[in-house]
Amino acid sequence: MNSILEIEGLTVKYKTRYGTVHALSNVSFSVKKGSIVGIIGESGSGKSTLGHTILRTLPENARIESGKIMFEGSDLLEIDEEVFRREFRWKKISMIFQNSMNAFSPVHRIQDQLLDVARKCFPNKSRNELLEIIKEKLRIANIDESVLKKYPHELSGGQRQRVAIGMALLADPEIVIADEPTTGLDVVTQYQILNRLKEIQKDLGITLLLITHDVSVVAALSTDVLVLYAGKVLEYGDIKRVFKNSHHPYTYLLLRSYPEMGKEKLYEIPGSPPDLRNPPSGCVFHPRCPYATDLCRKEEPKLVEIEEGHFSACHYATSFNKEVNSL
Numbered sequence: 001m002n003s004i005l006e007i008e009g010l011t012v013k014y015k016t017r018y019g020t021v022h023a024l025s026n027v028s029f030s031v032k033k034g035s036i037v038g039i040i041g042e043s044g045s046g047k048s049t050l051g052h053t054i055l056r057t058l059p060e061n062a063r064i065e066s067g068k069i070m071f072e073g074s075d076l077l078e079i080d081e082e083v084f085r086r087e088f089r090w091k092k093i094s095m096i097f098q099n100s101m102n103a104f105s106p107v108h109r110i111q112d113q114l115l116d117v118a119r120k121c122f123p124n125k126s127r128n129e130l131l132e133i134i135k136e137k138l139r140i141a142n143i144d145e146s147v148l149k150k151y152p153h154e155l156s157g158g159q160r161q162r163v164a165i166g167m168a169l170l171a172d173p174e175i176v177i178a179d180e181p182t183t184g185l186d187v188v189t190q191y192q193i194l195n196r197l198k199e200i201q202k203d204l205g206i207t208l209l210l211i212t213h214d215v216s217v218v219a220a221l222s223t224d225v226l227v228l229y230a231g232k233v234l235e236y237g238d239i240k241r242v243f244k245n246s247h248h249p250y251t252y253l254l255l256r257s258y259p260e261m262g263k264e265k266l267y268e269i270p271g272s273p274p275d276l277r278n279p280p281s282g283c284v285f286h287p288r289c290p291y292a293t294d295l296c297r298k299e300e301p302k303l304v305e306i307e308e309g310h311f312s313a314c315h316y317a318t319s320f321n322k323e324v325n326s327l
């Protein structure tokens with residue numbers, strides 16, 4: 001497998017006044033070059049923390065306790081901050097931030113904000129050269145360059161999101177992390193933006209990490225899916241395999257609880273995700289899992305490969321799968 005990113009044993013915690021939040025625990029997976037990995041999970045499962053750890057934009061109170069993020073032969077976490085800022089962030093790996101209204105400064109025109117990022121990427125280029133690059137990327141993102149003279153609040157949510165896409169593409173990165181790129185937009189705009197994102201990914205050959213809680217977004221776009229729950233990877237692999245042949249009860253129930261045309265009854269996963277200051281023993285999903293046994297309460301399941309490129313962290317991955325497929 002030609003992987004572009006290998007994440008190994010990543011553990012990230014936040015220190016807070018009320019205790020330590022175990023945001024990511026021993027997260028491991030590898031990303032194929034040119035793939036679209038949908039990173040899916042309920043609110044608080046650690047999706048954004050994962051994106052920010054890769055881009056090294058975690059807040060002050062975050063601690064990376066262990067792990068590696070291998071990219072082009074180097075561990076991204078070991079690279080000197082100055083080198084990372086100069087050569088990696090925006091240039092090789094960029095991010096389309098969640099809620100673009102917050103991502104842009106309200107008091108500066110779009111042009112100034114894009115120039116600011118462009119200057120970091122290409123310190124030796126003139127202002128005119130940078131503006132040419134910016135306009136080209138806005139064209140790719142399918143938005144008219146007239147937005148450059150405007151302030152963020154003068155744009156619609158969809159327009160702002162397209163500008164954010166253009167901004168992420170400024171330096172032709174190899175990996176783009178899109179954090180909930182269409183949340184809060186109407187369905188038609190969502191569809192247009194996701195379609196454009198998919199075309200861009202294909203045309204430019206980038207690798208896309210698509211963070212979302214929306215199963216339908218992942219289903220429409222991704223080649224692979226990573227299911228996160230309470231900071232842990234519960235299932236990972238090719239989208240068709242994971243969605244059609246889930247080997248983890250959480251994935252199976254998550255898909256059953258998602259509204260779809262023609263679905264008569266929606267399943268509701270009982271309970272709510274655990275408090276990450278005090279995660280449960282054994283399998284993190286056991287308190288909500290209708291199939292849990294004593295083993296699940298006591299022993300944490302390892303993430304194991306059950307078929308080529310398809311991983312599950314369930315003690316009963318194989319038998320559970322047989323059981324649900326015979327229903």
Ligand SMILES: Nc1ncnc2c1ncn2[C@@H]1O[C@H](COP(=O)(O)OP(=O)(O)OP(=O)(O)O)[C@@H](O)[C@H]1O
Nearest residue numbers: 014016021023042043044045046047048049059276
């Ligand atoms: N700066 C912070 N300080 C303390 N705890 C934090 C901080 N940021 C996130 N957390 C906690 O870390 C856990 C993971 O949060 P994260 O934002 O990564 O999840 P998420 O899956 O992206 O959620 P959402 O879909 O709501 O954005 C949550 O319990 C969250 O409350």
